[in-house]
Amino acid sequence: MSLLEIFHLLEYLPLLIEMRSSPWIFPMIATFHLFGLVIIGGAVIVGDLQLLNYKATLQLGSLIAHDMERLMTLGLVIMVITGVPLFMCFATKYYYLTPFWVKLLSLILVVIFTFTIRRNALKKHRENPTIIKMVAVTSISLWTSVAVSGRLIGFP
Amino acid sequence: MASLLEWLALTSGSILLHQSHYMYLILLTVHVLALTVCIGTALIIDLRLLGVFIRYIPTSMVLSRLLPLSLGGFLIIMVSGLLMFYASPIDKYNNLFFRAKIAMLFLAAINIWFFLKTDYSSTNKCNQETLPPKRVRFSGGVGLTLWAAIIAAGRLIPYQQYWFD
Numbered sequence: 001m002s003l004l005e006i007f008h009l010l011e012y013l014p015l016l017i018e019m020r021s022s023p024w025i026f027p028m029i030a031t032f033h034l035f036g037l038v039i040i041g042g043a044v045i046v047g048d049l050q051l052l053n054y055k056a057t058l059q060l061g062s063l064i065a066h067d068m069e070r071l072m073t074l075g076l077v078i079m080v081i082t083g084v085p086l087f088m089c090f091a092t093k094y095y096y097l098t099p100f101w102v103k104l105l106s107l108i109l110v111v112i113f114t115f116t117i118r119r120n121a122l123k124k125h126r127e128n129p130t131i132i133k134m135v136a137v138t139s140i141s142l143w144t145s146v147a148v149s150g151r152l153i154g155f156p
Numbered sequence: 157m158a159s160l161l162e163w164l165a166l167t168s169g170s171i172l173l174h175q176s177h178y179m180y181l182i183l184l185t186v187h188v189l190a191l192t193v194c195i196g197t198a199l200i201i202d203l204r205l206l207g208v209f210i211r212y213i214p215t216s217m218v219l220s221r222l223l224p225l226s227l228g229g230f231l232i233i234m235v236s237g238l239l240m241f242y243a244s245p246i247d248k249y250n251n252l253f254f255r256a257k258i259a260m261l262f263l264a265a266i267n268i269w270f271f272l273k274t275d276y277s278s279t280n281k282c283n284q285e286t287l288p289p290k291r292v293r294f295s296g297g298v299g300l301t302l303w304a305a306i307i308a309a310g311r312l313i314p315y316q317q318y319w320f321d
Contacts (some may be wrong), residue, residue, distance in 0.1 A: 023274035038192050038196050039199065045193050045197055046222065125315050152185070
């Protein structure tokens with residue numbers, strides 16, 4: 001079974017047909033998806049800018065980075081839980097959309113990066129500003145890619 | 157108002173923005189990115205005011221460091237939002253979700269102004285307290301609710317035609 005056939009199968013599950021026929025379920029789930037993105041946005045901006053030592057942020061070292069990671073995880077959970085039905089609703093359409101694949105790839109990369117390299121760097125390389133700044137820039141770039149490509153999905 | 161909006165919609169800038177697929181798309185993307193900065197940081201401020209997040213950081217410090225960041229995002233939201241309104245003023249003006257969003261933005265601005273005028277000075281006193289005073293927490297709760305409603309109203313703007321037209 002090809003990937004496209006799997007996407008087609010997902011899109012035509014009875015629950016998804018029901019969801020598409022409702023004028024309000026998709027917009028409601030999309031709204032909660034945006035809530036997740038905003039929560040992540042706050043955590044990334046505050047958490048990573050303070051790693052860049054940006055004067056407007058809190059500059060409390062790894063202490064706040066840990067709490068921001070918790071907030072980011074909450075946003076991520078909301079995004080994934082809402083993102084799966086949003087994807088399944090129009091799965092075959094998304095199959096042909098480059099921004100969808102860019103978003104998916106960016107999301108996978110940023111999740112792996114956040115919970116491995118970033119977390120490790122905050123523990124072991126806290127005293128090395130170059131590494132910490134590179135980590136912060138990578139994190140901001142990947143999350144920006146998720147947000148921008150996500151926005152572009154709506155405009156094929 | 158109708159004639160003013162019609163005039164606005166017929167200006168060359170409005171027509172250009174409306175017809176330029178990419179320009180509108182860029183504005184919308186900038187609007188969403190700024191939204192995550194503005195409301196994302198406002199969310200952290202409000203959670204601290206509620207006393208449920210980063211309690212170990214003084215409230216006044218959270219406010220002084222994050223408020224400029226939130227306001228910076230808000231400025232970008234306003235500029236990109238005004239340009240998007242300019243691209244289709246009549247449609248936006250007639251959109252119920254757009255009206256609700258603007259009304260709630262005003263309420264959020266009043267909430268911030270009221271907090272800064274009345275309770276901001278008291279945040280210095282409550283810095284070391286685990287739970288901020290009731291009035292401060294109330295302001296944080298109102299802010300959080302309004303930001304969520306603003307996001308929802310903004311996201312639902314394109315669905316006016318499915319629900320009401």
